[in-house]
Amino acid sequence: MINIVLFGKPGAGKGTQAEFLKEKYNLTHLSTGDIFRYNIKNETELGQLAKTYMDKGDLVPDAVTIQMLQSEVEKNPDSAGFLFDGFPRTIAQAEALDAFLASKGESIRATVALEADDEILVARLLERGKTSGRPDDQDEEKIRNRYQEYNEKTAPLMAYYQAQGKFYAVDGIGSIAEVTARLSAVLDTF
Known part of the structure; x- marks a missing residue:
């Protein structure tokens, strides 16, 4: 099973590249934003709990976020692997993810950061x-x-995964095909 964490600043191309990665490597794409929206819209128990924090302007506690993510992993027992997008965001979340995956005999294989200059990304987002x-x-x-x-x-997350030998930086500037080729060069080694 291949489990990948995808990092990148807003506008770096995570969404575009996630589509490619999930197709090429037959991964289940887990976007925390999508998971939150789904749970809130469908008024699941976890969605209602998350909404109580969000309505007050508070961050949703790690425990709630992790439970939502674990639920999604459990829904896909036959997956060839998972692409975690937008998670983890903190060391505590990374440690919880590692512990959860270890309980299933799995681990994060790689974390990939799409890197790009802020000025280019600001212009792209505007x-x-x-x-x-x-x-x-x-x-x-x-x-x-x-x-x-x-x-x-x-x-801190980059340092956390670097210490495990699982962090890879990929230049996120260029055509979609160029960035995809750079990502593939990293991930095809697994």
């Missing part, structure tokens, strides 16, 4: 914001705040 309608892609200050948060939270 352009995307013109057509996406997403307000967070239309305000440069909000975009830069998201990058600051990413840098603060992700740097």
Whole structure:
């Protein structure tokens, strides 16, 4: 089983590349954003619990997020592997994910970060914001705040996975095909 964590700042191309990775390697794509939206929309027990925190403007506790993710893994027992997108975001989440996978005799095989210059990504997101309608892609200050948060939270995760020999940085700038080729060069070694 191949389990991959995909990192990258907003606009780095994670969504585009996740589509490629799930097809090429027959992975189940688990996006925490999608999982949250599904659970809240369908008013699952975990979705209702998460919503109580979100309605107060609080972050959803790691325990709730992890339970949602574990539930999704359990729903796909025959998967060839999982592509974790947007998770983990903290060391505590990474440790919980490692413990959960270990309980199933599995582990994270690799973490891949799509790296790109902030100025290029800001321009990319502002352009995307013109057509996406997403307000967070239309305000440069909000975009830069998201990058600051990413840098603060992700740097420790990179070190965590580097210590395990599972971290790979991939240049996320170029055509979709060029970035895909770089990702494949890393992942085809597994």
